[in-house]
Amino acid sequence: MYAIELESATLRYDDVVALREVTFRSEAGKMIALIGPNGAGKTSILKMLAGLVKPTSGRVKVLGKDPSKTRGLVAYTPQREEVYWEYPLTVRDVVAMGNIRRRGVFRWLDSHDSRVDTALRLVMLEDLASRKISELSGGQQQRTFLARAICQGGEVYLLDEPIAGLDAPSETILLEILKTLRDQGKTIVMATHDISATLEIFDYVALIRNRLVAFGPPKEVLTSENLANTYGGSTIALHLDDLEKVAKWR
């Protein structure tokens, strides 16, 4: 059984074709990076895997099931801009949301729970547990989201642009946590619009530009030709710096 599976998945929004005939799959316990420029369809793939949108044609399966039947097993972390960070919540409150389905009716915002503590420890936020989320750095906000997913205890983690706008140390910390999760057998699908040398740690990368440009281990897939097909000739210059790093391990 595959953890995630897309077969000729096409997604249309009215007259826009967001994704055309995308096919790739991965077994459980892998890290998969979805890479492509803005508008390439990365979020659309994550939303299909989460069961938030249905493919117009083709097939999407998660843990061998239809994505609408995997509730609780899939943790979704939206792009950071999707939520209002001025919401008066502490880090612990947000992480405890991962527990929401485990609790009965008639309970208050009581978030003292060992699952919450474990998740906070894993992302190294124990010391900031009672800090307001509006007072966090971008990297800390992203780790809070990740802790919420860990607290939920899903098998598949869908992360939309978690490293966008993070400084290098924060990015490294986040990716280290993802590696730990993978080593526990979790499947991680992460969208990113930036190519960087850190992508080396992923088991698979999928290059997306409203279709699947290439899929496979990073060393095989991240060729200058594939990247040019993904980003187009003009934008590739922006990534030259990273390409040099990429070239080193090819």
Add this chain to the structure above:
Amino acid sequence: MEVGMLELLAEPMGYEFMRVATATSIIVAVTCSILSSFVVLRGWALLGDAISHSVLPGIAIALALDIPYIVGALLAGVGSSALIGLVESRARIRNDTAIGVVMTGAFATGLILLSWMRPAVDVFHVLFGNPIGVSPNDMYISAAIGALVLLTVAVLLKEIVAYTFDPIFSKVIGIPTTLLHYVLMILLSLAIVSALNTVGIILVITLLVTPGATAQLISRNITQMIGASILIAVSSAIVGLYLSYYLSISSGGAIAGVATAIFFGVLVTKTLMRRLREKNR
């Protein structure tokens, strides 16, 4: 003649109509301010305004069909929020544009219907409230609505917080978000209906936005924010009614005005305190 503070406070309460008006205004303030935090945090201020304006044709149609106005108002409120969602997704226009179109259209329909039917209700009172005219029966209806809103929010607090903070996550983890959304829209419409008599449909948005906005300035967590919001709204209702009694001014206007004054008072105080702290550092 010397008049003590106590007598000033006690005098209006000698009248039955003032007792009913005060009790109803307090109940309505609590009902609206409970929802206020979520209206503010989810960015529903304009949506709340649209629902309140849409209540007008609902009342007109209810009067024409001789059904309870509360039923017409509720259907119109929930219907307009659904219509806004539909226009937004079908026409692919921005949310505030969809709200603007639906809100003014519904309000215009209400005005046309009411001017054409010339019912026995005073349109001015529907628009701006008339707490002095509240009957004990209206008070019981407001109390029932208030109890329903309080109970629903208490039971669903975790889900409502999760949904209003992060709707996508909430949907994926398995919260029935569409259902929850409409439950919230129903609660909003109910709160607006209960406020008809006290502040009216134009000013109810003050009670749905301003207490939450003020509370957000001073709260660290959501329970604190809801509590502060209730406290602010209830104080506004009481102070507003006394002002209206002694100054012979519109009570809906006075209540909304006090709530607004508290907001700016807190904002200025907070800014000054921060300045002071920075200076002393």
